[in-house]
Amino acid sequence: MSAATKHTDKMQRWFGTRRFLIPLGLVLAVSGCRSFYDQTTPPPATVGVPGAVNIPTVDGITPIATPPPPAPGAVPPPPSAPPNPPLFGFFDSVGMGRAADARLTLSPQSIVAPVGSEVVLIGGITNNQGKGAVSERVDWMLSPESVGEFMAVDQSASCFLLRFPSNRPRKVNNSYAISSTTTARKAIGRGTATEQDNVVVEKGQTWVTVSSPTDGVSYVTAFAPNVPAWDLRKQNAIIYWVDAQFSFPAPAIAPIGERQTFTTVVTRLSDGSPLEGFLVRYRSTDPNAVFAPVGNPMVEIATDAEGRASAQIYQPNPGRGNTQIQMEVIRPAGRSNAADRRLEVGRGTTSMAWTAPGVSLDVSGPASSSVGSQASFQVVVTNNGDMPLQDVVVSHRVPAPLEFVSSNIQATKDRDNLQWNMGQMAAGQSETIVVDYKVRSSGSARNCFSVTSAEQVEDQACIDLNTTEAQLELNVSGPTTAMVGQEVTYRISITNRSQSALTGLIVKNTFDEGLKHAVAASPIERDLGTLGPGETRDDISVTFQASRAGKLCQTVAILGLGGAETKQSICLTVQEQTLEPALKIQKRAPSTGRVGETIIFESLISNTGNAPLKNVTVIDTFERGLEPTRVSDGYKIEEDQLTWKFAEIAPGQTERLQVEVQCKEAVRACSRVTVTADGDLMMADEACVQISQAVVTPPGVVPPVTGPPTVAPAGPPATPGPVAPGTTPSPPASSQADNAESGDVLSLRVTDLRDEVPIGGTVVYEVTVTNLQNVPDANVVVVVTVPEGLAPTAGGVGIVAPSNPNIGQRVIRFNPVAEIRPGESLIYRIPIQAEKAGQFRSQIRVTSNGQRRPLIKTEDSSVFQDS
CATH class of the missing domain: 2.60.40.10 (Immunoglobulins)
Incomplete structure (x- = not known):
């Protein structure tokens, strides 16, 4: 066994005993070895975020782009550094960098960056299972021909007592640095207020930042000396530094047929001076949107001496449309020297919308009708453009066989000419006009409608109607509103318009479930017998009880005309009590x-x-x-x-x-x-x-005794007196109710509480505005105008109303009441000063959102000379 092997075994036995923990803890406490559990000091705020710009590469190079701030919720904040791992977890990865399957990774390997910024390069040592090796040395080198320098280096593993001084992470000089892979996952902040631009460094990775103040290329080599395989221990990265910034054009909107010019401005990042000779590529995604002068969907324009590259877009076939335009800024090859390659340095998008006003009419209705009957037509006017229309007017001339009865939207009538003022219509908005006619004679009628607007767009639509002589004329009349539980009676009138008697006629009434007849369920029938020429039967009536709220309808038909029938429908709106x-x-x-x-x-x-x-x-x-x-x-x-x-x-x-x-x-x-x-x-x-x-009783005369x-x-x-502002009592029954003026939604009643006053006295008008419908109305305005001889009280003293008055000369205008609910009444008590004797007539005028015409009432007052 060699001496080295014996030494290794001895160290493993020593580190494997608990005796090692206490001295190791003391060493860590005094040596500054915080890298086992602390984050490194973050690099400067100008550090770039590698891989953060998701822009397609050109020739394998990522172009310059400054990522916009992420929308809320679109980009989750990067995870913070996890809790410090146990000390023994550190030893699990020690020495992995020397394993046979260890390899060095580097990201990014090619990037375009603006001069003056800092690019973060992240290197890591992993095995085949992707597990990172900690506390492994990585050397960083800039080639001699490179521009730029190393700015900051990862020093998170600077535990000097456990490594040789030569392995200590540090920046040796501007072109050479040493770092060590981290022991835990961490986030590197850029010194900004948000954490969303942090760079995450995984366990087993390390980093370095590079910056250059000038154009050029930085060739960076990362080297892991402890990785055994030569082909896996070195990686290279190329950074293309470009002194350029650019401003792309904003989206544009223009009328159909107009050409639009888009301009991109390219300037130096260092001093803001214009850059001439850069290329801007414009690409249209719509085949019908091309660029001048040759009409191609793509064009490349070189920036001029002011750094501007302009392209003009147009439509060969003008029409509404929205086109996306993609833009790329390109640094041409050989700009600084012959070695410079063509680089795409930025991308952006904008849009072009061509708009136009438009309006259309559609008319529908019966193709035939009989004399005496009612014919209804629906006129649909639509703004089919993509911009609002002003002063929309629908016009119509009533043909000879027809007589105008009514329409759901109020019309202005001048003899046989009708007009409906629709006002402003938003893009895509439609309005339906329902027009009811009485057929007065037989023949054919071409019913035509036209529409115009202030934008000089127009349309016309027609429908043909054939009218024939009727055998019978039917008229059903009765109330249109009621309360639940109330009885309603309808009268039916039938006239024979033919030249001979009609026999076998039957009246059939079909009614909704909410209308309760005292005798039978729907439908009910009655035999008319014989109806002579020109004879009218108007003694027929039918009574129902309204049993539920809602819109309840009935249809009366006259049968026995050889398969044909004359019928009329009438509806009742019922409200809950x-x-x-x-x-x-x-x-x-x-x-x-x-x-x-x-x-x-x-x-x-x-x-x-x-x-x-x-x-x-x-x-x-x-x-x-x-x-x-x-x-x-x-x-x-x-x-x-x-x-x-x-x-x-x-x-x-x-x-x-x-x-x-x-x-x-x-x-x-x-x-x-x-x-x-x-x-x-x-x-x-x-x-x-x-x-x-x-x-005075004369002396001696006894006055008569009186009771x-x-x-x-x-x-x-x-008439009831005023109600405090903001209250909503039900209007009491009054003899003045018959004098009420009713409109589309509201009714107006005016009472003079003192109709005869002396000069200097006070005339008191009580104005009651009631919502007759089952939907709210809004912006109710009451205006009182008094003649010469009468005047509002000074400062409006004595006025009681649901809104404040504005008084000018002889006009009292009350501020709008925001809303009047169904069945609610607004009561105004208005004192007027009598200035001279005579008979005077005052005018009260009411408007609201629901009223298509004002409600107007007048009230007479008498002022006498007090003797």
């Missing part, structure tokens, strides 16, 4: 009185809803000239006001409150009652009395 209270108040009193007389004011508070009113408070006030003397039981004096409180008023219940007052002076005086309840309900009413001077003052008989209930 909701349990909620409804507050109704009425204030009444004599209209006249004399000073010294006693009169009675009476307040009636009723619950007209189907749920109890909770926590009801009644406040009664009296103006100057009236002095209460007796009051109904249960009152309290709160803040100098008569107050009654009720815990609950049941549905259908009415509370009657009376106050006896004495007339104190000759004025026109009013008493006002205000009622509030849970659910933000608040209503008010008032009654006024004109008090005249007392009758007590009588209470004025109950008249129609007054």
